[in-house]
Each structure stands twice: as structure tokens, then as C-alpha cells.
Amino acid sequence: MIVCSIFIPLALSLDLVVGRTGILSIAHAGFYGLGAYATAILTKTYNFSFFSSIILGVLITAFVSYLLSKILSRLKGDYYTLGSFGVIIIFYSLFINLTGLTGGAMGIFSIPNPNFFGLQISSNSWFLLMSSVFMLGTLALMQAVISSRFGLIIQAVRDDELAVKVFGYDTASFKTVVFVISASVAAIAGSFYAAYISFVSPNAFTFNESILILTMIIIGGLASKRGAVFGALFVILLPELLRFIGLPDSIAAQLRVAIYGAILMYLMYKKPTGLFGNYSP
Amino acid sequence: MKTINLSHHFGGVQALNNVSISCDPGKITGLVGPNGSGKSTLVNVLTQVLPKMQGEIKNGDHFARTFQDAKLWSNLTVRESFLVAQRKESWLRAIINFSTKKSISDAEEVIDKIGMSEYTHTKVRNLSYGQRKLVEIGRVLSASNVETLYFDEPFAGLSSTAIPLVTKLILEEKKKQKAVLVIEHDMDIIRSLCDHVYVLDAGKVIAEGSPEDCLASKEVREAYLGL
Amino acid sequence: MVYFFQIAIDTLVLASVYTLIGTGFALRYSIAKYLDLGYGAHIAIGAYAYFLFSEYFGVVAILPAVIFSVTVAYASERFYFAKLEDKKSSPMVMMIASLGFMTLVQAIIAIFFTSSVQVLHTDASVIKIYDVVVTYIKIITIAVAFSAVILLNLVFTKTKFGKHLIAVSDNKDLAQTSGIPIKKLSIISASIAAGVAALSGILYGMDTIITPFIGLSLLLSGITAAILVNIQDPKKVYIGALILAVIQSLVIWFIGGMWKDAAVFLLLIVILLLRPEGLLRRRGIRQV
Numbered sequence: 001m002i003v004c005s006i007f008i009p010l011a012l013s014l015d016l017v018v019g020r021t022g023i024l025s026i027a028h029a030g031f032y033g034l035g036a037y038a039t040a041i042l043t044k045t046y047n048f049s050f051f052s053s054i055i056l057g058v059l060i061t062a063f064v065s066y067l068l069s070k071i072l073s074r075l076k077g078d079y080y081t082l083g084s085f086g087v088i089i090i091f092y093s094l095f096i097n098l099t100g101l102t103g104g105a106m107g108i109f110s111i112p113n114p115n116f117f118g119l120q121i122s123s124n125s126w127f128l129l130m131s132s133v134f135m136l137g138t139l140a141l142m143q144a145v146i147s148s149r150f151g152l153i154i155q156a157v158r159d160d161e162l163a164v165k166v167f168g169y170d171t172a173s174f175k176t177v178v179f180v181i182s183a184s185v186a187a188i189a190g191s192f193y194a195a196y197i198s199f200v201s202p203n204a205f206t207f208n209e210s211i212l213i214l215t216m217i218i219i220g221g222l223a224s225k226r227g228a229v230f231g232a233l234f235v236i237l238l239p240e241l242l243r244f245i246g247l248p249d250s251i252a253a254q255l256r257v258a259i260y261g262a263i264l265m266y267l268m269y270k271k272p273t274g275l276f277g278n279y280s281p
Numbered sequence: 282m283k284t285i286n287l288s289h290h291f292g293g294v295q296a297l298n299n300v301s302i303s304c305d306p307g308k309i310t311g312l313v314g315p316n317g318s319g320k321s322t323l324v325n326v327l328t329q330v331l332p333k334m335q336g337e338i339k340n341g342d343h344f345a346r347t348f349q350d351a352k353l354w355s356n357l358t359v360r361e362s363f364l365v366a367q368r369k370e371s372w373l374r375a376i377i378n379f380s381t382k383k384s385i386s387d388a389e390e391v392i393d394k395i396g397m398s399e400y401t402h403t404k405v406r407n408l409s410y411g412q413r414k415l416v417e418i419g420r421v422l423s424a425s426n427v428e429t430l431y432f433d434e435p436f437a438g439l440s441s442t443a444i445p446l447v448t449k450l451i452l453e454e455k456k457k458q459k460a461v462l463v464i465e466h467d468m469d470i471i472r473s474l475c476d477h478v479y480v481l482d483a484g485k486v487i488a489e490g491s492p493e494d495c496l497a498s499k500e501v502r503e504a505y506l507g508l
Numbered sequence: 509m510v511y512f513f514q515i516a517i518d519t520l521v522l523a524s525v526y527t528l529i530g531t532g533f534a535l536r537y538s539i540a541k542y543l544d545l546g547y548g549a550h551i552a553i554g555a556y557a558y559f560l561f562s563e564y565f566g567v568v569a570i571l572p573a574v575i576f577s578v579t580v581a582y583a584s585e586r587f588y589f590a591k592l593e594d595k596k597s598s599p600m601v602m603m604i605a606s607l608g609f610m611t612l613v614q615a616i617i618a619i620f621f622t623s624s625v626q627v628l629h630t631d632a633s634v635i636k637i638y639d640v641v642v643t644y645i646k647i648i649t650i651a652v653a654f655s656a657v658i659l660l661n662l663v664f665t666k667t668k669f670g671k672h673l674i675a676v677s678d679n680k681d682l683a684q685t686s687g688i689p690i691k692k693l694s695i696i697s698a699s700i701a702a703g704v705a706a707l708s709g710i711l712y713g714m715d716t717i718i719t720p721f722i723g724l725s726l727l728l729s730g731i732t733a734a735i736l737v738n739i740q741d742p743k744k745v746y747i748g749a750l751i752l753a754v755i756q757s758l759v760i761w762f763i764g765g766m767w768k769d770a771a772v773f774l775l776l777i778v779i780l781l782l783r784p785e786g787l788l789r790r791r792g793i794r795q796v
Contacts, residue, residue: 024600075780078543078599082735083780085728086773093770149364150375152357156365159354166328166346167424168369177372207724211607218604223356251619258615264608268601269592279356281600 002196004236005131006189009138011216011228013185019222019279021178022158026210027084028186030091033205034061035187036194040108054191058184065183069176088207095202107201111194131192138185142225154178215260218267221277230275282429282460287336289326296322298484304429304460311475312464315505318481320464321349324431345424346431347417355406359397359416362405363388363423388423395419411440418447429460436470448474468496513640515757521646523753524653525712529730530745531660532704538677539697542599546606547705548723549613553577554706555713556617562629574706581702584609585695617720628713649711660742673697732776
């Protein structure tokens, strides 16, 4: 349940970039990781409170994503996606190699439970409450952005950027803002992840995770809040189903990935809009 | 709007060669020429789709245009398309603003003008070719604070009922004292619509003047028949 | 001094692998015009097919392994990807479909062969050149890459097939109206590219180790090599691969092996920023 409330915002924020603005970025898990590591390092080593670690994590991620967006935006089409692959590999390298800061491959463990005005959140139900607030907050944010003029314009950019430019909009700044908002939400999700699991390691933030989140929104359907939510739930709950059938864990893990791959192939052939999508890539 | 010695080249091809034209407010200027003569290139440079390489453009900032191959926003509805075309705000304004009642009614006014009221909420990707061309034009009509309008082959592929409608719409813009430039192939339309015509061939202006003068000129006839 | 030569040889081997991958990918991309991530799958298929077959046939298993990989590529292209293209799917759809294919293949391989590293059966004999110990495999890899470049170059310039490829890559619609059978060309080039991919996977695996996931990282390196230069010319991809391998070796030597991936992709991003068309510009300006 808590995992859902972490992944739903991840899916929603990626959909903002991929489904609404038409930018295929594989770097998403990198920002997720940035937020997670920020919280891990700040709360464990420097005794920050959970919430201030979230705020600082968002600030750092917003700054980094701003720079990255400026750099990546100079790349066109396929090259952009390639560049975003490069970005996430660089993130992974940083996570695993800056051992002094990040604990390297071993990661950081024993991340303290969040502290809410002196009340230690050690029970799952309190945590679920906090993360649900986050999830609902993200839904509200997405709704606000999509229904504003901003939402209209970025979808126009997705459909034909040149036409939007010709009608006087600075499309580059719109795309940057979308990217930063999306990255920041992912960072907050990372912070929750770190506090919940009490452990972060670089292997949770590779391009496989990015592709996992991408799979969620493609199955659920692009440019749709419902699609993002459904896709996230589907991808998270499928392994539970497989475990039910009684397969050994290692095979189940790969089988679930195989199923995602097969579903992607099937969807692209039969229904690129996915289940609830409003936009076909 | 006017240009002075505008030039543009790419890949070793001189697409525009010292082109000087002027588009006056309250007049409809025609731009004609055989295929590949640089008409679209000229409009692309004037609308900042292509970079200007040499020469000057005066008063060329507030414009709106149609595209020959309708570049529409397929997943937006007709009304949404016009709402986007209406303004050109910054991202900050766009995030805190929602569409006002006035902007919505303005958009619907344009939809009425092009006669597509029943399609107000239809996504553009579900429209027919002729309807899309009308939406292209509607976008230009929706744009606010523009002085120069560019119509790139607005009549191509239109049904016979749509042609008088588009003619009327363009004439209305002329009455509003906008400077209008129309690229067209159909000489009858040029004759009836345009006050002033430029003929382009291989990137150069080979003739200009009233439609009759241009069509009578020897160079123009050679350019069209010679190719 | 000996150490230097050792590194030089290893760098050359790495460059050879990248060249193979890069040229195969460039071949695929020039026709397909979308980022075919499935190409990475063929690298892994080739490597693991060899792993399986070499149990029975030894080193000779290279041939059936490559044939197997080509067959898979042919089937997937003919029965799936070509159909997607028929539906006029956008490049993004094609790329996502290829992503699904690659994910599926990698997962299947991981299910049957586990995710742990494997070593490929190889002829471990070495030769000594002036105190430098070099395995035969390294030499063969370098030779294969070199000959592949020459071979592909010949194909592109001398054969009808090659000329058709270049025509399609320059202007698909024009080529189609001139009567070039695009679909057939697409399937054949995909198969050839897969064969090259499989070969590179096998050679790489013989030199080091393999996991089900080598496809993607090798693919990205190969693409980097191809993008570093004009993506079409095999000779230039070789140069790009050399540059890439040299830089990687330098990073390993001076900064530390763990940063080599990041360095490569940082380089990729820098190159893409500076010269979106590649480092070596296309010569000559078209005269109309």
C-alpha cells in the first residue's frame, strides 16, 4: 500500500513529461534516487528532520534537473532519449562511486524513522497516512497543472512544437519547467522511499527502474491521471499475483519483467494508447 | 512589414536572393511563383522558422501564420487550439491562469466564423482535411495583437463551398487593417483577392505590381512555362 | 613498456567490439530510422546461444549461435516489427516496442540461464609477442572487426544491395517510388545487423564475461561510437570506436575503472551537444 503511494506519484510525474509534453526521458529514476539519497544522508549523518530533508532534496533536485534540462534540450528526438540514458548511467555511477557520501554499493542503512513534531513515526499506519497525503497532493498538483493554460500549452507542444513557437511561446522554458516539476515530485517520492525502507542502494535507481515507471504509464495509458494510477497499481501488484502462484522468487522477478516486455510489445501493436490513455505516442 | 534584401541559403542552394517586398496594412499582398521558387522559404524566414541570413526585416514581429501542411495540435479540441493561439504568455502566467470566460467566448466566436460550431469539442485528429484547413485559418484569426498575417496556400484542397468562406474571412482581416500576405497558386483567386503581387522565381523577385500586370509580364510567363 | 602494449591491445579489442556493434547499429538505424533497442537483445542472444551450443560443439558453435540470432531477428522483424511499420507507427512507438522486445529477451535469458555472470567457452591459447602475452581471441576480435569494416565498406559501395541501402537511408520515400523493395531490405539488413551483434557479443564474452544484461550497455557504447562520427560510414565508426576505447582506457588508467561508464556517457552528451551530426562532417555540399 505504501509502495503504491510512492510509485503513483512517480508514474504521474513521468506522465507529465512523457504523456503530456511528449518528451521521452529515461532519467526519471535518477531524480528518484537523488531525493532518496538526500534524505538518507541528511537524516542519518546530519540529523536533519525528515521534512527538511525533503525540502532540501527537492531544492537540490530542482537545481540539477534545471541544468540537465537545459543541456538535454539541445538534443533532438532520439538523441534526447539517448542523452537521458546517459544521464541515468552517470547518476548510477555517482551513487555507486562516491562512497564517502553515498556508501557506494553497500548503500546507506538504518535511516531513521521520520519525526513529526516530536512524534516518532515508527508505525506503518502513520507512515501510510503521510505518504497518502503526498500521493493525493501529487494528484491535486497534476490536476491543477493540466487544467491550467500551462497544461494546454504543453500538450500543444507535444503535438507540434514548432506551431506553438510560431504563435509566440517560449517553448523551451515550458519544457524546462515541466521537467523540473516532474523531477521534484520524483525526488519527494525518493525521500519517502528512503524513510520507509530505511535503506538505499544504487541498484534501486538504475535505468531498469526508469523503464519500469515508463512501462507503468504506457500500460495505463499516456496523458491520463487514471492511466498513471492504474499502471502503477498493475505493475506493483502483478508480482504479488505471481508469488501467489508459487514461483521461486528469482524466477518470479524475471518473469514479471518478461511479462512487462511482452505487454509493451502487444500494446504498441494493438493499442498504443494503453488502457486509459488520451494520447497515442 | 517590409523586407530589404533578404537572403537565405542552405546546403549551397541560394533559396532567397536579395528579396525586398513590402506588405502594407489594409492590403492583401500575393506571393506567387513556380514550385521551389522560395515562397515558403520566404514566409519561413519571416516567421522565424528559418534564420534570416542577410538583409533586414522591418516591423516583422507581431505575426500569425497558417502552414501549407496544416500543423495542428491533433490531440487538442478545436476550441483548445484557438485558446492556445490567442495568447503568448510566459510559463509563469500560464501556470497560474486558467481559461477565462471571455477567452472561451472569444474562441467560440472564431469557431462560429469558420462555421464549425458543432466541432467545438472535437479533437483535431478526428477532423477531415477541409476542416483542418479551416482550423488552421481559425488559429490565425484567434491570435491577438498581430499585425501581419501569413496564409500559406489557404485554398489548396478546399471544397467549393469553403472557398468563398475563406475569401470572406481574409477580406475581413484586411478591413481590420492587418497586413496580409497570401501564397497561392490559383491565379483567379490571386486576381480577385490581392491588391499587390510579388512573383518569385529561383529565390528572386522577378516581377511585382498589380495582379494583371504581373500575369501579363513576359518574365513571369517564361518562369512558369519554361520549367 | 610491456604493460603499455597490453593496454594498447586491450583498447584495440574494446574498440573492435564497439566497431562491430556500432556499424551493425548504424546499418539498422539507417533503414529503420528509429532507436532500435532490440539490437541490444541480439548481442545477448548471440552470446548465450553460443554459451549453450558450445557445450556440445565447442568453439565451432559460433556459427550456429550467429545463425540462431539471425533467425530470431528475421522472425521478429518479419512477424512483428515490419507489421508495426506497416501501420505507420511513429518512431516513439517503434522504440517502445523495441524496448519491450529487449526487456522480454533479457528476462527470458535470465530465467533460463540465471542473472549471474557466465564465462564463454573459449580457446585459451596465447601467443607471445615480445614479452606481451596476448590471447588468440583478442587477435581474432581485432581481425574480425577490421575485416568487417572492409567488408561492409565494399558492400555499401560496390553491391546493388549496398547502393539500395544508401538510397533508402538518404530518402525513404524517394527510394520507395524508385521501386526499391523497402520491406525486404529492412528485413535483410535487420538480420545482418543481428548477426554482427551476435558475433560481437560472442567475441566480447570470450574476452571477458557475460550477463543477460550486457546487451544494453554494449549497445549504448556502440551507439556512442557511431554517433561520435557520421553514423553511416563503417570506416568512420571504426575511428569513433577507437576514440571511445582510448578515452575509456585513459579513464580507467588515470581516474579509476569504476568511472568508465560515466565517462563514456558524459562524452556522448558532450559530443551530442557540440556536433549533433557527429564529429566528422559530411564532405561536400550538394549542388542543385
